[in-house]
Amino acid sequence: MQMDPQELLSLCKRRGFLWPAYDIYGGAGGLYDYGPLGAALKLNIENHWRALYVRGEGFQEIQCPIIAPEPVFKASGHVDAFSDMYVECTSCGETYRADHLAKGLHDNPATLNEEQLGKLLRDNDVRCELCKGELTAPKRFNLMFKTSIGAGKGKTAYLRPETAQGMFVNFSQVYRYGREKLPVGAVQIGRAFRNEISPRQGLIRLREFNQMEAELFVHPDQKTWPKFRDVEGVAIPLLPNSGDARTMTLGEAFRSKIISNEVLAYFIWLTYRFATDIGLDPKRLRFRQHEKNEMAHYAIDCWDLEAEIVYGWTELVGVADRGSYDVQAHIKHSEADLTAFERFDEPKEVEQEAVKPKYEALGPMFKGKAKAVGEALGKLPPASARGKDKVEVTVGGERLTVPSSCFEIMVRKEKVSGRKLVPHVIEPSYGLDRILYSVLDHAYRKKDDYITLGLKGLVAPIKVGVFPLMAKDGLDAIAGEVFDSVSAAGLEAYYDDSGSIGRRYARMDEIGTPCCVTVDYDTKSDGTVTVRDRDSAEQVRIQKSLVANAVSALISGSPLKSISALR
């Protein structure tokens, strides 16, 4: 792309899409303000995403706190693994990535902890590459923002580095709200934080950013999706980790095992549809499959939606099958029962062996302890008691020997109506800021220094500009009425009576407003106004009372010609 990244950023700053945050204090890297147009564009993108995921697919939208206590990220692995390790030279102060120095000394240095890595470096007498000085022990730089909850030392907490964990820890609530059925999904739109070493490229890598994440909890053996039938014929540009880039139908990709399951394939389609709906250029989109070694070790399959923008191919969305890893991790650390219950078609009769205490024998032998001993016996695995003439149990810290006359092995029949299972998670994770930037990037057009943002009506912050040709002779009053009628219809309108008419059209073109309505001298005699289409600059005349309907039709994609039929 030959476009200068500065051009678009400068437009964004000039017209109120984006401002560098805290500018009057010198700014802060990786933090941006959304101006009025940026905030509106962001909201429009969010709302379309909601329309697809919440209204379209029935996901539950929830909102979780941004701050979370440390154990949450202990469980997720972020406290230990979401960090880089550094060593410093004790004489010249140069810093190195510790795991990089260990390359060649170990198969996968990234998996080592500080002590192991420190030992590895010491044992191999690794020194400063510049001055041969001694190195400090490895230190961690965790990419999470640390804080604390409460007064004094408080309780260690972090700003979330992704919105996902809030949904994993709420699995049981979501499952219950969804009437205890799989699949069930939750979504969350919100802020996340990463203390990036080096934020770059405008909105592409921020320290505080916005995510739209969906977590779909599915049965591990039933990764199917009924609506997949409707979309399997759709061709999507794919870049698999084996073989060349190709455009193929999702059905074909699924059947040839390029995409590992139907659910994943469906959400790849939904992501593609979302992207094209909000105006990303299909010719500059592709789905890239993660390389085997690029994928998290637990992930089953992962596809990124990438857009080609001024900075090159950039990841906007990750659609991953994460298996049961996340839920499993929270089960282990919290000891909560984050499982779904799978009901069998028919309850099964299961024969189960158990140790049954004989209280008539226990009583005389153990007196007051007999009850506790009986309970301990009942918990013994049957195999450990079978055929033995005595067993040992521990009651109140005391080891007791119990003869076989005090118990028997019973076969118990139980009705089992289902089983517990840990759901697998399909995670479509959208980087909202990157998506917003890409929408602007793909919409940016420049011809002889005349800039037009070709934003789709669906996402355009302002839907229509309303102008009097001249701000006098009563034209301004009529234009004011038209403005009010359009606003009352729920459409974002912008009134402008300053400067020449051409300048006003240009202002609207530059912020991506799809159409403009102008009140002129003819309006006074016949009540018609002109409606101008941004992309063709063509105009039609319609009755001023029909403006709101016409604008609604235009922004949902009707051609300008069809508008004149409203006359």
Added chain:
RNA sequence: GCGGCUGUAGUCUAGCGGUUAGGACUGGAGCUUCCCAAGCUUCAAACUCGGGUUCAAAUCCCGGCAGCCGCACCA
């Protein structure tokens, strides 16, 4: 975090030891029957911050901060 380059109105820029710091665009107020950044009048608006050198610094030097590019990183 490392290396290179760069910081002048909202934006793009001129100035490279002594300037009332210049222009263009944008923006505001007005004039003009004004439909594609037209014209005219008029107004507003800037030297990234701190230290140093010098009689004198936007300009030279050092440092901070910020940006861009490359390296590294990207769960």
